[in-house]
Amino acid sequence: DTGVSQNPRHKITKRGQNVTFRCDPISEHNRLYWYRQTLGQGPEFLTYFQNEAQLEKSRLLSDRFSAERPKGSFSTLEIQRTEQGDSAMYLCASSTWTSSYNSPLHFGNGTRLTVT
Amino acid sequence: KQEVTQIPAALSVPEGENLVLNCSFTDSAIYNLQWFRQDPGKGLTSLLLIQSSQREQTSGRLNASLDKSSGRSTLYIAASQPGDSATYLCAVKGGSEKLVFGKGTKLTVNP
Numbered sequence: 001d002t003g004v005s006q007n008p009r010h011k012i013t014k015r016g017q018n019v020t021f022r023c024d025p026i027s028e029h030n031r032l033y034w035y036r037q038t039l040g041q042g043p044e045f046l047t048y049f050q051n052e053a054q055l056e057k058s059r060l061l062s063d064r065f066s067a068e069r070p071k072g073s074f075s076t077l078e079i080q081r082t083e084q085g086d087s088a089m090y091l092c093a094s095s096t097w098t099s100s101y102n103s104p105l106h107f108g109n110g111t112r113l114t115v116t
Numbered sequence: 117k118q119e120v121t122q123i124p125a126a127l128s129v130p131e132g133e134n135l136v137l138n139c140s141f142t143d144s145a146i147y148n149l150q151w152f153r154q155d156p157g158k159g160l161t162s163l164l165l166i167q168s169s170q171r172e173q174t175s176g177r178l179n180a181s182l183d184k185s186s187g188r189s190t191l192y193i194a195a196s197q198p199g200d201s202a203t204y205l206c207a208v209k210g211g212s213e214k215l216v217f218g219k220g221t222k223l224t225v226n227p
Contacts, residue, residue: 004159033213042120042205042217043160056213091159104150105215107159 002026004108006092012114013082020078021111025094032075033093033105034067036060043091049075050097082115089113118143118210122218129196130226137191137221139206144187150215151180151191152205160205164191196225 005024013019025032031050035043046065047057051072061067064082069075079086089112093105119142129135139149148167152160164173164180166189172181179192193200203222207215 006159031213035215040219042207042219043215044217045214048213058214093160102148104162104165105160106162107152109157109159112157 004092004094004106006090006108006111008111009109010112010114012116015082015084015115017082018078018080019082019113020076021090021092021113023075023077023092023108025074025092026106027073029094029096029103029106030072031095031097032069033095034075034077035091035093035107037089037091037110038087046077079113082113084115087113087115118146118208118216120206120208120216120218122204122206122221124221125219126222126224128224128226131196131198133196133225134192134194135196135223137193137204137206137223139189139191139218141187141189141208141216143210144184145210146184147209147211149180149182149189149209150207151178151189152207154203154205154220163204193223196223198225198227201225 007022033048034046037043049069064080067077089110091110093107096103123138150165151163166173166182177194182189203220205220207217
């Protein structure tokens, strides 16, 4: 169990640029989640996948945000035309879900985005 | 809309003290409640998960209780150590798959 891996750890970009983050979940986990956390706040839910299907999206996920999990393994989160308000820590988490069991979420160390 | 509140926002204690962190939530129709630990600049580590049908969970020096009807949970840390210094977050899961988090309690344990 190597844990949830997120890359890059830090990203600095200029306003208007596009950025993409990657998350590699724990290998046997079928669910993958994206959260966003700003300073002094708890994480806020963005979206989640079960295998390759995106099952729920928050209203926080504007049209500039898109997430994929093409083969039910790693996931990418892309932000187009970044704005300063997008500056935050983007956290990925994974878990195992069955009809009879729900494991706790395991979080990665996040990608810190700074938009200048 | 579910709201989660954690009190106090910050807490500083001497090493060895027993302490209680509080979490309250506005909608009692929850599926489960989780306590997490977050070190500066890092992700979250799951500490305890309590299902809605359970009253408490224990792991080592940690004990979490849940009173769903009153919308409250507490995290009890026994014999605190400097290594326990971190931000502790409470999160509830309701009808959807998303967790709703509080803002956390920043704990400092002084040697």
